[in-house]
Amino acid sequence: MTLTIALIGSGAIGSRIVELLDAGTVPGVRLAGVVPHGNAGTGFSFEEALEVADVVVECAGVAAVAEFGPRTVAAGRDLLVTSIGALCEESLRTKLLDDGPGRTFLTTGALGGLDAITAAGAGGTIHRITLESRKLPASLVQPWMDGETKERLLTATLPVELLRGGPGELIKAFPKSTNVVSALALAAGNWDVVEAVLIADPGARHTAHHVVAETSLGTFDICVTNEASPGNPASSALVPHAVVRGLKSLANASGSFI
Ligand SMILES: NC(=O)c1ccc[n+]([C@@H]2O[C@H](COP(=O)([O-])OP(=O)(O)OC[C@H]3O[C@@H](n4cnc5c(N)ncnc54)[C@H](O)[C@@H]3O)[C@@H](O)[C@H]2O)c1
Incomplete structure (x- = not known):
């Protein structure tokens, strides 16, 4: 077929x-x-x-x-x-x-390990999932940012924590950076257990996601470093x-x- x-x-x-x-x-x-x-x-x-x-x-x-x-x-x-x-x-x-x-x-998209989190959510309890995402500052500039904020972001020489919160907070401020955090919440079957930190890192060569899922069936520590898509540095190949x-x-x- x-x-x-x-x-x-x-x-x-x-x-x-x-x-x-x-x-x-x-x-x-x-x-x-x-x-x-x-x-x-x-x-x-x-x-x-x-x-x-x-x-x-x-x-x-x-x-x-x-x-x-x-x-x-x-x-x-x-x-x-x-x-x-x-x-x-x-x-x-x-x-x-x-x-x-x-x-x-x-889609599993840019992330790995969602299958294990889904299984743990179905058969056990998800206590907590933390996600730390690091991206190049230029990929995090948003239309709502004023000139000064953009300038500070683009000229940063050290990593800057831009946001800490759940999927709801992230989608309002950085809508293109919410796919991974939402995928984790959906895999967990719970929108309240995921806490994300979004970091603009001028030293980052790639977008990197570090997930730690603490569950009653085990702890999953997942690091994914994505090659950028050739057509869009904010997307993953x-x-x-x-x-x-x-x-x-x-x-x-x-x-x-x-
Ligand atoms: N799940 C994940 O891990 C993951 C990772 C990266 C990106 N994404 C999602 O994938 C999306 C696409 O990524 P991309 O890198 O290809 O972006 P892109 O900006 O390169 O391409 C988006 C395309 O969609 C078209 N488009 C936008 N609105 C449209 C509409 N209403 N009707 C028809 N076409 C429309 C645009 O013209 C453009 O061609 C992103 O917006 C993001 O939300 C998901």
Whole structure:
């Protein structure tokens, strides 16, 4: 059986997914088209995506999840989300994860170890998860920052702690940096156990995430240092491969979870 997909977003992640599919790395998966941003006519629309695609793959940002996600699952199509931070918002989360009839899948994205945390959450108790994310200062500049704040961030010579809090605090201030913290909360099945620290590190060569999950079934200490995506220094090169790996699992019932 062929799994037909449609993409929303053709930036660093989406365009790499297109390359991987075009190269034939995912037998059994066919790309029907890419939904354009705004009025950029490409001859393919979201309505068409709903008609032809088994899975709509979002790689366009948290706003696009809110715009297209509920309509996708309501139409009985499956949705694969990369902008997991969007699920911080409770009503959207319910529409995507509970309402159906389409199913919502979340990519493992830039992180590892989510499988162990999910298993521990299902079979035991998650006491606490801490996440320390280090990123290059330039990737953390936000539209709400005034000139002085931006200047201080960009000229910092030592690491600067920008924010400490849960997924809710992070999504308000750094919406593009909430995917990992939200993925952890979703894996834990609890939005209150995760505390994140976001650090702008002028010495960072890569984005790095250090997760410590303390659970009744063990402590998981996970360090991931991501190579940057060639198309977007704020994105990780791993993410399109995580999405494609997810599509492979959906297309081929291999029975393997690793
Ligand atoms: N889960 C993870 O670990 C993880 C890691 C990195 C990025 N992400 C998510 O993936 C998203 C995409 O990352 P990227 O590096 O490719 O970003 P990018 O900025 O390079 O590309 C985003 C693309 O989406 C398009 N787009 C935006 N809104 C759209 C809309 N409403 N309709 C159609 N197209 C739209 C833009 O035009 C652009 O082409 C990020 O916003 C982020 O939320 C997730």
